[in-house]
Amino acid sequence: MIRALAAAALVLALAGCTSLRSTVVDALDQAVSATSTATLAVHLTGAGRLLDPAADTTLADALTELEDAAATLVDAGPAAPGESAARRAALAAIRAATDAVLATRDDLSAGRDLAGDEADLRAARDALEALAAASGDPS
């Protein structure tokens, strides 16, 4: 009985372990989700459908998600040969997306036009999606 429980615990522990490649894919997916959220919020704000406080909250939440995605990559263990470049590329794309969301939040706060921000956010999201696809994300 004890052996069976120990074996089950080991299986669960091993199942919890993930490769750097899957960590990169997960972080990119998280970043795509956050950047898409920011893009949608900005689009709705520009169309006069979303109030500024709600848009600001949405952007703040998106930033938290992007920070979390970047931290996941930074905290991941040492990279195997060939994986290091993928991690650096993913980190760069996530940081670019973070910059785009930060700039959008500043413009929203200042009451500036958000059309340019929406385009920047879309470009950042496209870059993240391309990287995710290149990293082998089936979605």
Added chain:
Amino acid sequence: MKRLFAVALGVLTAIGGFVDIGDLVTNAVVGSRFGMSLAWVVVVGVVGICLFANMSGRVAAVSGRATFEIIRERLGPRAGLANLGAGFFINLMTMAAEIGGIALAVQLITGIGPMLWMPLAAFAVWIVVWRAKFSQLENATGLLGLSLIVFAVAVVMLGPDWGELARQAVQPTVPAGEQPATYWYYAVALFGAAMTPYEVFFFSSGAVEEGWGPADLGTARLNVLVGFPLGGLLSLAIAASAAIVLLPQAIAVTSLSQVVLPVVTAGGTVAFCFLVVGMLAAFFGAALETTLSSGYTIAQYFGWSWGKFRRPSAAARFHLTMIIGLVLALGILATGVDPIQVTEYSVVFSAVALPLTYVPILIVANDADYMGDDVNGRAANFLGLVYLAIILVAALAAIPLMIVTGAGA
């Protein structure tokens, strides 16, 4: 006419009170990641909560005592303590999640961070629990919670491909990019959200608060059998709105601000205002229910005087327990933990604790000493046993699935 009004009011408050932050967030997360492919779990959960809420309401109406009081007497202090411990822990997590949810909803209209609003929300909950009559707090939050119907309106306004939504619901599959284990993890979470134990504690204690007798069984049954399924439809509308707007854009819900986006896409600022009112009412109502449930469970276990029908001075320990519960919930939130994460964990731990809540109810509902001729019939017992099996499977699978999937990541 008066009876018709009572039934209508009961049904409406049951609909409005059905959705809490657990239902809202879990359905939105599931809709944004799995489309409607987990709609069947909502149906299973709603049938289950109807079955057991009806059973516990009948126990209270026939015996004149809340289910939890009888559980301790019938099963003894040890089994009662296990039930109390699990119930109180889940209830505390849910209370924290609801208070955090109120703060997040206020942030959406003020832009000011939630930490400021959490103590104010807890204080407001305490004032209402202290001052308002039971029927007032139940009816006001339940009726205002009906504003969440805006999710159903939004789904219609978004003009979805109904055939595709129906296909996802009727022929459920795990979407590409998602793991089967994650699918089942969220199935357990949705089930836990629909059958969260505090609903039963509150329902049976509320029956005593409102002085139900055997003559009220028909009304109570209608409230449950009509109100809860309609509340379940509201849950499906939340998932559908996320499936229509968020899923195609690869947005996986992790925050309350994302939950509002489909409604705003459909109906703009007017729909947003309805949604915020609905969310505030739903979370506040659930915060009241969980706060009261914390008092009910502890007071009923220890045999203290309890109830809103008594003056606070005549049920001092009951009220003190609720204050301590609110302080503990605030303590959880003060650590800076994300209320949405608390919500996600609370619904999964609800699933773990389900047997401790629902097995005793099934036992008590079959005890002729308490129920007389109103013990469970064959159909109720058959369904109860089927649900017992489902509940046990969900409870046993919840933690392993949480570890394997990294809590659904």
